[in-house]
Amino acid sequence: MNKMSRVLSLVLALALVFALAACGGTTATPAPAASQAPAASEAPAASEAPAERTAPKTPAIIRIAAGPVGGTQNTFYNTVADYINKDLPGFYNFMIEASTGSAENMRLLAAGEVDFGTTGLDQSKYANEGTNGYEGVETGKIRQVYVVAGTGAVTHVVTSAKSGIKTIEDLKGKKVAATAGVMEGYFNDILWAHDMSKDDLGKFTNLSLADMITALKDGTIDALSYGNTFPNVNFTDLAMTYDIEIIDIGKEYVEKLIAEKPWYHLEIIPAGTYKGVDHDVYSFSQYSTLQASVDTDEWAVYDQVSAVFNHCEQLKNLHPNYINYGKVSELTRGNVVPYHPGAAKFYAEHGVTVPVE
Numbered sequence: 001m002n003k004m005s006r007v008l009s010l011v012l013a014l015a016l017v018f019a020l021a022a023c024g025g026t027t028a029t030p031a032p033a034a035s036q037a038p039a040a041s042e043a044p045a046a047s048e049a050p051a052e053r054t055a056p057k058t059p060a061i062i063r064i065a066a067g068p069v070g071g072t073q074n075t076f077y078n079t080v081a082d083y084i085n086k087d088l089p090g091f092y093n094f095m096i097e098a099s100t101g102s103a104e105n106m107r108l109l110a111a112g113e114v115d116f117g118t119t120g121l122d123q124s125k126y127a128n129e130g131t132n133g134y135e136g137v138e139t140g141k142i143r144q145v146y147v148v149a150g151t152g153a154v155t156h157v158v159t160s161a162k163s164g165i166k167t168i169e170d171l172k173g174k175k176v177a178a179t180a181g182v183m184e185g186y187f188n189d190i191l192w193a194h195d196m197s198k199d200d201l202g203k204f205t206n207l208s209l210a211d212m213i214t215a216l217k218d219g220t221i222d223a224l225s226y227g228n229t230f231p232n233v234n235f236t237d238l239a240m241t242y243d244i245e246i247i248d249i250g251k252e253y254v255e256k257l258i259a260e261k262p263w264y265h266l267e268i269i270p271a272g273t274y275k276g277v278d279h280d281v282y283s284f285s286q287y288s289t290l291q292a293s294v295d296t297d298e299w300a301v302y303d304q305v306s307a308v309f310n311h312c313e314q315l316k317n318l319h320p321n322y323i324n325y326g327k328v329s330e331l332t333r334g335n336v337v338p339y340h341p342g343a344a345k346f347y348a349e350h351g352v353t354v355p356v357e
Helices: 002-027 072-087 102-110 121-129 182-193 209-218 233-241 251-260 298-310 320-326 341-349
Strands: 060-065 092-097 116-120 142-147 153-160 175-178 203-206 223-228 244-246 265-269 281-286 288-293
Touching: 060 072, 060 102, 072 092, 072 116, 072 298, 102 116, 102 121, 102 142, 102 288, 116 121, 121 142, 121 288, 142 298, 142 341, 153 182, 153 209, 153 233, 153 265, 175 182, 175 209, 182 223, 182 251, 209 223, 209 233, 233 244, 251 265, 251 281, 288 298, 298 320, 298 341
Parallel strands: 060 092, 060 116, 175 203, 175 223
Antiparallel strands: 116 288, 142 288, 153 223, 153 244, 153 281, 265 281
16 A cells, blocks of 8 residues: 555656646746847937938929930930939929020029039039129039039031041131030130131031031031030931031140140040941040039939939930949049039938038
């Protein structure tokens, strides 16, 4: 009987041990202490979170002066406007305004009639200072946004392949046209490098790009001079239906010009760029830029830079050089006026400091 009691006691004891073990399995591992949970300070503070932007009740009207209709810049900024409207629907209503080019764009910008304008580096400087033809405009109104990706405005002197005009000297006694303002200035510089002036021509006329092309085809002029990124779509189209010649300015003459005006740099339009032009063309350029009014909204400027940077892959379909909009170093290659704070904000976010004063 005692033996049986001991066995029964042992069985009961073992049962108790197993029961305790089973309970321990559910409670032995302690719940995480409060100190093991993520600390509140590790989560982003509300003030550090990106600000949510909501579309205004009425889209802001943004005017951009971007050269002649059908020109490279006009087409480009219509495309950029489309990207901004897709990224920020309801924020902006863009008006891409036709103009004769850099000089008119800067006058409109200085007068506060547009928010953005395209121009060369030299014109932004002159307009901001009220010098070199900009006397009387309000000064200090222009701020840089970015340098246009690629080569800038490369000067083309275009004639008919049947004209017999092969050199700049051959323009003596001929009828030549250029757009008034900056483009006429480029042409004057070409003549200066060749020890010539407009007095050596038979006739000189100021015409828009579209009118110059019509006049060349009609024989009203013998040659035209115009600066733009190559290949220029207008000259590409012209060469498809009309035999053209692009006159070589000459390397030594371009170097002479650069020594006098160091904001220029040498460019070569390669043979085959335009149908029928089977030789390299030595020319010159200066970087084109997008400038803003000092009064343009900071976010509007920021969104312009952001759009070309973020959509560089799509923009290369307009021109191979535009892939370079994805490089901040390309956008900030040079300036002669201060940057707009909206542009500076974007560049600072990408590790680049630009002057704003």
